[in-house]
Amino acid sequence: MTTEEKPHILIVDGMALLFRSFFATSAMGHFFPNAAGVPTNGVQGFARHSMTAMSLFNPTHMAVCWDMGAHTFRNDLYDGYKANRPAPPEELVPQFDMARSVSELIGWKSYGEPGMEADDLIGSMVTNWEGKAEITIVSGDRDLLQLLRPGVKVALIKKGYSEYDIYTDERFIEEYGITPLQYIDKKAFTGDAADGYPGVKGIGPKTALTLLKQYGSIEGVLDALDELTPARRKRIEEGMEMLHLSRKLAEIHCDLKVSDQIEDLTLPIYDVEKRSLFEKEGYTMIMRHADSLFS
Incomplete structure (x- = not known):
């Protein structure tokens, strides 16, 4: 099968789009309550974001992945995680x-796994369908x-609903000087302030990249400790436990079972019946946006 004939799967990080949409409008005091007085700004923004992504990337198939609660196995590994x-x-x-209900109402397949993050589901889908489909x-x-x-791109939300910073593996290697898999080891050294784990104290992004470019991996750096400056060696030796823990926290788990076939992710058809459902539920923004995209 040629690249042109392969399906193109759009995988949406639902929680990321929901949070971004909520804060973008709530900052201005806009919550768009429905008839019951329940805010819908995040939900409608998520749907609009996802629909716009569909129109921009022209996928043949689509999946939406969700976090299922705040507690995951990473919290069991490290109390300070997030x-x-x-x-x-x-x-x-x-x-x-x-948001999950709206996703299903529209006809997008939604996925969530208790104890795991959306990232882990996304990674498992990539592993499961690698080579069988183009993935964005x-x-x-x-x-x-x-x-x-x-065959796998990551489109990072940049501005509004339609601007993305699109990464391929070639662009990543050119920009960082390491491979995408080495990015896990980079985060193990530097930690992640947003996720609440420190990595190795005193090892910043520049040093981490230097070490990985020279020695390839955490294991390669540890095998070459005697070659490092005394200060770097001391920092790594003192932060060894957190280094290994941080790598476990940084790595996306790609071994979850994905039982659905690619065909199960076929894009839904937007029709009069679906439009009336949006209107009935009070999702007028979704309805108007869908009208403009799919009419």
């Missing part, structure tokens, strides 16, 4: 379930860059 993140605003809380991942999370490989 511990510094504030609780979601009360206006956002009811929109988590609503839409998210705001740079952690997903570790999934880059031939």
